[in-house]
Amino acid sequence: MIPDGFSDEASVIVTRDDGTAMSFPCDQLRLGVMQAGRHATGMVGFRVDEERMPDLASQRRLVIQDAKTGLLIYRRPPVDEPVPHKLLRLELNIVPMLKFDAYCGRHFQYAISAVERFGHETTMQAFHLNAERSVYISGRLLLRNYEDFLDKGFQAIADIPNPYYEMACRLFILKRLAKGPVTFLGDRDRLILAPAAEHFAEVNLEDEKAIRRALKKSPDKVRSVLISPITRQLVCTYPEQRVTRRDVAAAISTLSRFVVVGHGNDHAHFQQAVGELLSLPPMNIPIIPPHSVLEELAERLRAMPIAEQMLEEDLIFDHYVRQAVAPRAGRQGKAQQ
Structure with missing residues (x-):
């Protein structure tokens, strides 16, 4: 060790x-x-x-x-019959689903959540537990660095947040980080987020004009924290790497390899699909409901052209994901009728 x-x-x-x-x-x-x-x-x-x-x-x-x-x-084994899968839950939200990980993880032989806190080398060691067939890994990883493991027995799942809601979460966490440590963030995250936390420290998140002004005046190190983080996680290999519209197709292609994809506030679908995959009771799987304060902030951001510009790739990506989800939702609606 x-x-x-x-x-x-x-x-x-x-x-x-x-x-x-x-x-x-x-x-x-x-x-x-x-x-x-x-x-x-x-x-x-x-x-x-x-x-x-x-x-x-x-x-x-x-x-x-x-x-x-x-x-x-x-x-x-923490349970008599551990789940016989190797599973990666790609965390796409800056606020981790810790209760989800705790519940699912205890049904696996080995489990590690928020793995990005431990760095690349420890993460690789977890993926290389070749002799173990029951492994649960979750974290806010740059997937391109670990994508090869999807060809080596791992399955991937993800719950994709709404881009504006995710930006609201990030602004909220940056404000908290400016006042003191945030326990679920690792040392590297704190280092990367520090300039943005300082930039937004005195910004009133209830003041639309103040938010718009802060976003427009953001230097590169601050903008990089907020620019299309979902697409970046799916296609980039290092934190400072920028994305363009051309990367959206690659992000969609990567997502097509996932066995379960949740989207927005459709928690019932995500719970049901994960439950079926792991043979666990779906309603016992904890999901974090959206916070009303963050939803209000997301709505303010939705009205800002500067926020739309910063989230351009994520919004295009989100559009195609919703198009893919819509037929399933329609089929479910007809079945219920």
């Missing part, structure tokens, strides 16, 4: 079935890690055996996590 700090001394937490936990230091030398310049001492290996934990073999739900970050390293 290689810690983020070059000279940090790592440790793991082992949790028993009854909830009690034991801490073990990473005191096993891994010479190759030190020789590769990954850690100062190479003391990154750990060993948990019956000498250290006499009741090890009897623990049916044993869990091992990084003591500092809570990152799941290993666990015995």
